[in-house]
Amino acid sequence: MLPLSIDPKSHGQHYANYLKTLPKSVAAENNRRARERAEKEAAAFTAAFQEGKCSICKSDLTSYVADQPCLHWLLKPRGFEKTDLRKVADRFSMAQIELYIRRVANQEAFAKNINDLADEGTGKLVELTANYKNLEWAISCGKGDYDGHGSNSEESKRPHYHFQMRIDKKPYIDYADFHIPLHDSDIVTMEAERLAPAYVTRRFAGGEGMSEVFKEEIIERLALEGKRAENEADGIVKFDHLVIADKGTQLAWFHFQRRNPRSGHEDYPLSPSLSHPALNKLILGK
Numbered sequence: 001m002l003p004l005s006i007d008p009k010s011h012g013q014h015y016a017n018y019l020k021t022l023p024k025s026v027a028a029e030n031n032r033r034a035r036e037r038a039e040k041e042a043a044a045f046t047a048a049f050q051e052g053k054c055s056i057c058k059s060d061l062t063s064y065v066a067d068q069p070c071l072h073w074l075l076k077p078r079g080f081e082k083t084d085l086r087k088v089a090d091r092f093s094m095a096q097i098e099l100y101i102r103r104v105a106n107q108e109a110f111a112k113n114i115n116d117l118a119d120e121g122t123g124k125l126v127e128l129t130a131n132y133k134n135l136e137w138a139i140s141c142g143k144g145d146y147d148g149h150g151s152n153s154e155e156s157k158r159p160h161y162h163f164q165m166r167i168d169k170k171p172y173i174d175y176a177d178f179h180i181p182l183h184d185s186d187i188v189t190m191e192a193e194r195l196a197p198a199y200v201t202r203r204f205a206g207g208e209g210m211s212e213v214f215k216e217e218i219i220e221r222l223a224l225e226g227k228r229a230e231n232e233a234d235g236i237v238k239f240d241h242l243v244i245a246d247k248g249t250q251l252a253w254f255h256f257q258r259r260n261p262r263s264g265h266e267d268y269p270l271s272p273s274l275s276h277p278a279l280n281k282l283i284l285g286k
């Protein structure tokens with residue numbers, strides 16, 4: 001994909017500069033087309049997955065053919081050994097692996113199986129954990145991995161990432177097991193993202209995680225319009241509140257109750273609307 005004379009980091013720099021000079025309308029059109037393509041791909045993924053098929057190799061998700069590594073191997077079909085991860089990672093980039101585990105995790109529940117919240121991470125370039133049934137995958141790429149570190153192996157000196165996998169909560173692949181080389185395409189994107197963060201947004205059609213849910217506008221919508229999950233485990237987000245009265249005012253418990261439409265009892269903590277201006281009026285008695 002890249003001319004041999006250009007290393008992927010320089011290519012990423014060129015790409016970042018190109019994005020900065022792109023007219024807004026062209027960038028918007030490019031984004032729209034990319035999103036449309038990604039959404040089609042996500043729909044095809046889901047349709048196949050629900051039938052137990054892989055949208056990439058078209059085989060059963062449980063199939064394993066030793067010389068045909070595929071992303072569905074991450075579901076650990078019978079025959080998959082942990083060293084096979086190398087074959088998958090040779091063929092597919094980190095970005096493709098990340099998108100795959102995100103999409104799989106979302107087959108079980110929207111967003112909540114994917115923890116990609118930057119605040120909880122450690123400022124790494126890429127860090128996320130995704131769960132699906134008894135499987136858990138995690139990807140980690142810190143600045144040191146991206147630049148290359150350590151002197152133990154040639155691979156650790158090259159740009160790489162780490163991958164972890166647990167089965168039934170037990171370690172199966174550890175971060176320390178592999179220094180997986182980043183593909184050139186990963187480096188181009190990550191470099192552009194680093195140099196032009198305002199112009200590169202990571203989006204995962206069908207693979208949205210908690211960071212997507214926790215965007216301010218979405219939190220507000222969830223708070224005001226979100227439905228209460230019958231069962232806590234089925235919820236996407238759990239709200240905890242800290243309410244502080246303005247100086248010189250008092251809060252009474254009934255301000256935080258509302259009639260439960262089903263039981264008719266006032267036993268329904270008023271959590272979804274605490275930020276609503278009407279409630280502020282009520283609380284403050286104005």
Ligand SMILES: [Zn+2]
Nearest residue numbers: 054057070072
């Ligand atoms: Zn496959």
Ligand SMILES: [Zn+2]
Nearest residue numbers: 144145149179
């Ligand atoms: Zn490393």
